[in-house]
Amino acid sequence: MCRICGSTVGEFFDFGRQPLSDTFPEPDRVDDEFFFRLAVGICESCAMVQLLEEVPRDRMFHDGYPYHSSGSARMREHFAGTARRFLREELTADDPFIVEIGSNDGVMLRTIRDAGVRHLGVEPSGGVADLSRAEGIRVVTTFFEEESARRIRAEDGPADVIFAANTICHIPYLDSIFRGVDALLAPGGVFVFEDPYLGDILELNTFDQIYDEHFYLFSVNSVRAAARRFGFDLVDVQRLSVHGGEVRYTIARPGTRPVTAAVEAMIAEERERGMLDHTTFEQFGANVKRICGDLVELLRRLRAEGKRVVGYGATAKSATVTNYCGIGPDLVEVVYDTTPAKHGRVMPGSHIPVRPASGLTETRPDYAILFAWNHEEEIKQKEKAFHDAGGRWITYVPDVRIS
Numbered sequence: 001m002c003r004i005c006g007s008t009v010g011e012f013f014d015f016g017r018q019p020l021s022d023t024f025p026e027p028d029r030v031d032d033e034f035f036f037r038l039a040v041g042i043c044e045s046c047a048m049v050q051l052l053e054e055v056p057r058d059r060m061f062h063d064g065y066p067y068h069s070s071g072s073a074r075m076r077e078h079f080a081g082t083a084r085r086f087l088r089e090e091l092t093a094d095d096p097f098i099v100e101i102g103s104n105d106g107v108m109l110r111t112i113r114d115a116g117v118r119h120l121g122v123e124p125s126g127g128v129a130d131l132s133r134a135e136g137i138r139v140v141t142t143f144f145e146e147e148s149a150r151r152i153r154a155e156d157g158p159a160d161v162i163f164a165a166n167t168i169c170h171i172p173y174l175d176s177i178f179r180g181v182d183a184l185l186a187p188g189g190v191f192v193f194e195d196p197y198l199g200d201i202l203e204l205n206t207f208d209q210i211y212d213e214h215f216y217l218f219s220v221n222s223v224r225a226a227a228r229r230f231g232f233d234l235v236d237v238q239r240l241s242v243h244g245g246e247v248r249y250t251i252a253r254p255g256t257r258p259v260t261a262a263v264e265a266m267i268a269e270e271r272e273r274g275m276l277d278h279t280t281f282e283q284f285g286a287n288v289k290r291i292c293g294d295l296v297e298l299l300r301r302l303r304a305e306g307k308r309v310v311g312y313g314a315t316a317k318s319a320t321v322t323n324y325c326g327i328g329p330d331l332v333e334v335v336y337d338t339t340p341a342k343h344g345r346v347m348p349g350s351h352i353p354v355r356p357a358s359g360l361t362e363t364r365p366d367y368a369i370l371f372a373w374n375h376e377e378e379i380k381q382k383e384k385a386f387h388d389a390g391g392r393w394i395t396y397v398p399d400v401r402i403s
């Protein structure tokens, strides 16, 4: 049943039994991993693409949540720019107030703090929340939902901006989120969020954007329907190139802001591209199977030739690739990553060991699968020595390629 409107959800792909994508077990603690069925479908009524099974939120977002947003230079720049835009365009009244849902390690709010503007991060994962608190960012360790939003409204007053990046698509209970936004948002305020875009996922075959945390794959059409259902208007959309293609949605109370032409234009484009047609999703499923087949065939061939193949970037996305395609330590001996919390652990489900990224230049493997393809430019630049020494990158979206 659709989490937005209650209608029937038509399943279009089943990835089978999958582990939690961001839980990296210790090598001797792999027996009690949590698994669920990762299947995705589209609502026959409101067209919201969503998972069919929901993982309890405390299993995913807790004190040990290992994802640190500030790990990428490009993302640090992106969010500094986002904050500057809010300061310039929205936070201009006397004593303005901005709330961020899923503020993580403070990657966006850092710039707001520097400007001396009143702010609050709402971040349930205690470890990353503490990191931002240590930098003087104001943050509350809790889930954003109707109840916490009402509490914030009572203590801090209305928010001029409520912002969320790569977080709203993680939250199945959007009804409670919108009721919370309704309680907290100033009459003329905006609710702005950015998330991976279904249009890019379908076009680039980025099937690894589908995992436990990504409960929704938003389109402009489905977000507009959800906003309307919960008493708001979608007033603007903007495409972003980060994380493999995202859309930034601006939502306001009805009649408070003009609706830009971009909204209707993108919905028309989605219709033309067949983003409501079953055949589009069937084709996507066929592409996923083809890519996995090609990738495994390549890895087996390289292994047979005696080549050393590693992974780069222990991303949440890579859990779907390794577990759906059946890639274990026999095909990829280690995954290198810059996140200390992941080192000495193993990849969810596949149990490939995770080691510090310095291993790439120290051990000089023949090939590295770029699991963090969304940071391709930054990583290839950083790891130039690997390529200069003859190492080659393997990417698998939109197709399997060696470069």
Ligand code: SAM
Pocket: 061, 062, 065, 067, 069, 101, 102, 103, 104, 107, 122, 123, 124, 125, 128, 142, 143, 144, 145, 164, 165, 166, 167, 170, 171
């Ligand atoms: N905004 C950061 C970014 O774009 O890099 C962090 C994104 S991270 C993938 C998702 C974050 O959302 C996590 O830090 C998680 O703890 C947080 N989160 C999940 N559910 C939430 C909720 N109901 N309220 C607030 N934050 C939530």
Ligand code: TMP
Pocket: 071, 072, 073, 312, 313, 314, 315, 316, 317, 336, 337, 338, 339, 357, 372, 374, 375, 378, 379, 382
């Ligand atoms: P993300 O795709 O969810 O942003 O996760 C990126 C992962 O890749 C994260 O675990 C950190 C890692 N990473 C590196 O190992 N080296 C890098 O240069 C970058 C940008 C990320």
